[in-house]
Amino acid sequence: MVKYVLKRIALMLMVFIIIISMCFILVKLLPNKPTQQFGKDMQLIEMRRKALGYDKPIMEQYGIFLRRTLLGGDWGVSESLYLGQNVWDKFMEKMPATVLVNFYTMIFSVPLGLLLGIYAALKKNKWQDHLISTLVVVFVSVPSYVYAFLVQYFLCFKLQLFPYQMNSGYNYFTYSMFHSMVPAILSLGFGTVAQLTRYTRAELTEVLTSDYLLLARTKGLSRAQTTVRHALRNSMVPIFPMILGEFIGIMSGSLIIEQIFGIPGVGPLYVNSITAATPDYNFFMLLSAFYTFIGLFSGIVVDISYGFIDPRIRMGSKK
Amino acid sequence: MNRQPEYENIPREAFEFVERSGAIHDQKFETKPIGYFKDAWIRFRRNQSSVIAACIIMVLVLYAIFVPIFCETNYSRSLTDTDYLNYTKLPPKIEWLGIKGQSNNTLNATTYLSYKAMGIETGMDPIVAVYRENYEDPTASKNARYYDVCIDEYYRMGMTYLTLTYAQFEDIQAWQDEHGIEVIFPAIKDSKQTDANIWYEANKKGAPTLDKEGNLKPIYEITTPEDTTYHSLRIAADNDPEKPMAYARVTGTSTAKSYVVRVSKYNYFQYRYGFEPTFVFGTNARGQDIFTRLASGARFSFLLAISISAINLFIGAMYGSTAGYYGGAVDMFMERVTDVLSGIPFIVVTSLFQMHLARKVGPVMSLVFAFILTGWIGVAGTVRMQFYRFKGQEYILAARTLGAKDSRLMFKHIFPNSLGTLITSSVLAIPGVIFSESSLTYLGIINLDSSTMTSVGTMLANGKDYLATYPHIIFFPALFISLLEISFNLFGNGLRDAFNPSLRGVE
Numbered sequence: 001m002v003k004y005v006l007k008r009i010a011l012m013l014m015v016f017i018i019i020i021s022m023c024f025i026l027v028k029l030l031p032n033k034p035t036q037q038f039g040k041d042m043q044l045i046e047m048r049r050k051a052l053g054y055d056k057p058i059m060e061q062y063g064i065f066l067r068r069t070l071l072g073g074d075w076g077v078s079e080s081l082y083l084g085q086n087v088w089d090k091f092m093e094k095m096p097a098t099v100l101v102n103f104y105t106m107i108f109s110v111p112l113g114l115l116l117g118i119y120a121a122l123k124k125n126k127w128q129d130h131l132i133s134t135l136v137v138v139f140v141s142v143p144s145y146v147y148a149f150l151v152q153y154f155l156c157f158k159l160q161l162f163p164y165q166m167n168s169g170y171n172y173f174t175y176s177m178f179h180s181m182v183p184a185i186l187s188l189g190f191g192t193v194a195q196l197t198r199y200t201r202a203e204l205t206e207v208l209t210s211d212y213l214l215l216a217r218t219k220g221l222s223r224a225q226t227t228v229r230h231a232l233r234n235s236m237v238p239i240f241p242m243i244l245g246e247f248i249g250i251m252s253g254s255l256i257i258e259q260i261f262g263i264p265g266v267g268p269l270y271v272n273s274i275t276a277a278t279p280d281y282n283f284f285m286l287l288s289a290f291y292t293f294i295g296l297f298s299g300i301v302v303d304i305s306y307g308f309i310d311p312r313i314r315m316g317s318k319k
Numbered sequence: 320m321n322r323q324p325e326y327e328n329i330p331r332e333a334f335e336f337v338e339r340s341g342a343i344h345d346q347k348f349e350t351k352p353i354g355y356f357k358d359a360w361i362r363f364r365r366n367q368s369s370v371i372a373a374c375i376i377m378v379l380v381l382y383a384i385f386v387p388i389f390c391e392t393n394y395s396r397s398l399t400d401t402d403y404l405n406y407t408k409l410p411p412k413i414e415w416l417g418i419k420g421q422s423n424n425t426l427n428a429t430t431y432l433s434y435k436a437m438g439i440e441t442g443m444d445p446i447v448a449v450y451r452e453n454y455e456d457p458t459a460s461k462n463a464r465y466y467d468v469c470i471d472e473y474y475r476m477g478m479t480y481l482t483l484t485y486a487q488f489e490d491i492q493a494w495q496d497e498h499g500i501e502v503i504f505p506a507i508k509d510s511k512q513t514d515a516n517i518w519y520e521a522n523k524k525g526a527p528t529l530d531k532e533g534n535l536k537p538i539y540e541i542t543t544p545e546d547t548t549y550h551s552l553r554i555a556a557d558n559d560p561e562k563p564m565a566y567a568r569v570t571g572t573s574t575a576k577s578y579v580v581r582v583s584k585y586n587y588f589q590y591r592y593g594f595e596p597t598f599v600f601g602t603n604a605r606g607q608d609i610f611t612r613l614a615s616g617a618r619f620s621f622l623l624a625i626s627i628s629a630i631n632l633f634i635g636a637m638y639g640s641t642a643g644y645y646g647g648a649v650d651m652f653m654e655r656v657t658d659v660l661s662g663i664p665f666i667v668v669t670s671l672f673q674m675h676l677a678r679k680v681g682p683v684m685s686l687v688f689a690f691i692l693t694g695w696i697g698v699a700g701t702v703r704m705q706f707y708r709f710k711g712q713e714y715i716l717a718a719r720t721l722g723a724k725d726s727r728l729m730f731k732h733i734f735p736n737s738l739g740t741l742i743t744s745s746v747l748a749i750p751g752v753i754f755s756e757s758s759l760t761y762l763g764i765i766n767l768d769s770s771t772m773t774s775v776g777t778m779l780a781n782g783k784d785y786l787a788t789y790p791h792i793i794f795f796p797a798l799f800i801s802l803l804e805i806s807f808n809l810f811g812n813g814l815r816d817a818f819n820p821s822l823r824g825v826e
Contacts, residue, residue: 027671029675142801145757260783274673292663
């Protein structure tokens with residue numbers, strides 16, 4: 001198992017470095033707009049280019065990048081968005097808003113999704129199950145930004161229950177801040193709840209119809225006992241890693257929801273770094289690396305957690 | 320015990336036919352053979368929700384194909400018309416469904432009066448009904464009086480100033496005569512007034528000053544009977560042959576005269592485009608008709624999604640077959656390549672492609688490349704799995720023994736096994752592409768908007784600013800994409816069940 005984990009981590013790091021290197025070279029090939037900001041003063045432009053290291057050959061620049069950034073953790077300073085500020089500091093400053101909104105979403109949607117899924121599975125083929133399954137199909141399919149529009153229009157505008165956008169500032173743990181996050185949390189939650197419900201229902205119904213559950217019943221266990229002790233635990237095998245993966249994924253958040261509700265998180269930072277008149281490549285590099293890392297990391301955590309939860313699945317240990 | 324006679328060779332006479340009446344053949348099946356696809360079709364038909372979903376998809380596709388062809392009007396065709404700006408944000412209007420393009424509103428006294436004045440002049444009263452008249456709002460400032468009214472948004476457009484050449488002026492006059500609809504309304508004395516709706520004495524803020532009986536005081540320009548400016552239709556108040564009203568303010572030199580006229584937007588629309596302004600889905604913030612625009616956006620989105628899905632299917636099938644069939648080192652190497660590619664977040668791929676390629680090959684092509692770069696990985700994985708499952712089986716060995724080549728084994732004998740799954744995943748990829756495209760456009764990472772081209776995502780992005788005030792602009796694209804996603808998901812589920820042979824006979 002340890003060998004497997006180490007192998008996976010080594011592979012992940014390799015993939016990560018390859019992707020980041022590709023990104024680096026592709027970004028370096030782009031016309032460098034920040035150096036053009038200084039107008040027609042050629043001397044200034046040359047100085048700026050030198051300061052940024054653009055006068056060296058690209059492989060040398062790549063060496064500097066590897067040494068300074070990947071090993072030293074120095075992602076440079078912002079060139080256009082927050083001129084002169086440290087990219088990493090700015091990124092860490094934006095992080096809490098994204099994580100918090102997504103964390104709240106998970107906190108309420110995971111239990112709700114599990115409960116609904118279990119309920120639907122227990123009431124299989126009755127009207128409750130049909131109702132939940134129909135709603136699940138609708139909620140899984142409809143894109144999250146459509147909920148965002150609906151929430152914004154009905155709850156924020158018509159009923160005026162919540163503010164239109166999230167409050168600015170850094171006091172994340174006040175009530176008014178939470179209150180202003182609710183629309184975003186709701187719009188993110190619908191999809192997550194529906195997905196989890198569908199998954200739980202499918203897994204649980206499969207376990208509930210298996211033979212060993214029948215055996216447990218014939219031994220004299222009540223229905224509740226079999227469900228809680230045997231069925232639920234077994235159905236959690238594939239569900240738990242999924243929840244774990246989602247929890248890691250909350251850091252990358254949802255770009256579109258953050259954009260709609262004006263959440264001062266990393267999503268808008270990324271979008272702005274590309275769509276700005278002069279793209280901010282340092283932010284772009286950092287956030288690309290970040291999203292890549294989160295994706296790869298959640299992937300291996302999910303794979304490894306399978307092995308920890310269910311000893312029968314020890315992937316890689318034996319074919 | 321009977322002793323059997325012993326024969327060296329059984330004589331011919333010892334044989335006899337079981338049946339002499341005719342030759343016995345294998346019985347021919349009366350029923351038609353049921354193949355893989357036929358079986359899938361039979362089971363798909365039984366799944367009601369999928370069939371309904373398929374019908375909805377058909378309707379949406381037909382809408383996307385035929386509306387831009389048949390429902391195109393002079394209005395939706397002239398894509399870069401500046402006249403559009405007069406007809407922005409009109410709400411949906413479908414007469415026979417009772418949707419009249421009206422909205423409930425609270426007006427202050429000045430606005431109320433100016434709307435009334437519009438109605439008096441043109442006969443098209445924007446105020447359909449008054450719910451609450453002339454009241455004071457205790458929360459707002461004193462002295463202000465308010466009206467709760469129902470407004471016809473189409474009549475509210477009012478007037479605008481147009482500068483015409485003589486030929487254009489003449490043309491409108493001729494059209495007026497023919498149809499009996501007055502487009503051009505009399506000019507006013509105050510040549511500095513920029514608000515075309517004002518035909519009465521008003522203070523600087525545009526509030527009308529009333530005479531003693533509470534009527535508006537017209538300030539129409541009066542001309543002489545000898546004035547040669549041709550005008551066919553006249554308003555009712557213009558009945559004094561000695562002092563006729565002027566219908567245009569003529570400016571410019573004697574050789575190049577231009578006619579500044581006040582035209583009713585509603586009637587001018589009829590002159591310009593040949594039908595009364597009625598928009599089934601309303602118009603957007605640029606005055607474009609949402610009904611036809613959404614259809615062409617949908618057509619673009621469908622085309623994009625289907626072509627991407629087809630290309631991914633092709634590349635994935637090739638890649639997966641090679642990796643799965645040859646296995647070993649080839650497979651190992653190819654798997655690492657997919658590992659790296661699948662590790663790149665889609666959003667990063669798209670932004671890099673946009674930054675690099677958008678200027679060279681256009682935003683659409685670079686979007687297509689971005690979708691293709693990682694999109695085929697899922698397909699390749701499925702195909703590879705199928706190859707691993709089937710390549711060791713006896714029928715493959717048999718075929719190989721008979722001398723079948725690698726390519727024949729791969730595509731004739733193994734690949735068809737994965738067709739069902741592949742069809743399902745390709746169908747399910749279509750809404751995925753449309754969804755990703757709309758999100759990316761919404762975020763502003765890609766920009767597909769131009770006067771001739773649009774996508775559903777672009778329409779959503781353009782409508783978001785008017786969510787609170789004009790929700791219809793965003794409602795129809797959002798409805799379209801929601802319907803599409805729901806029905807594609809249901810349809811895909813049905814397909815998956817239908818193509819899964821293990822579910823045969825379970826239902």
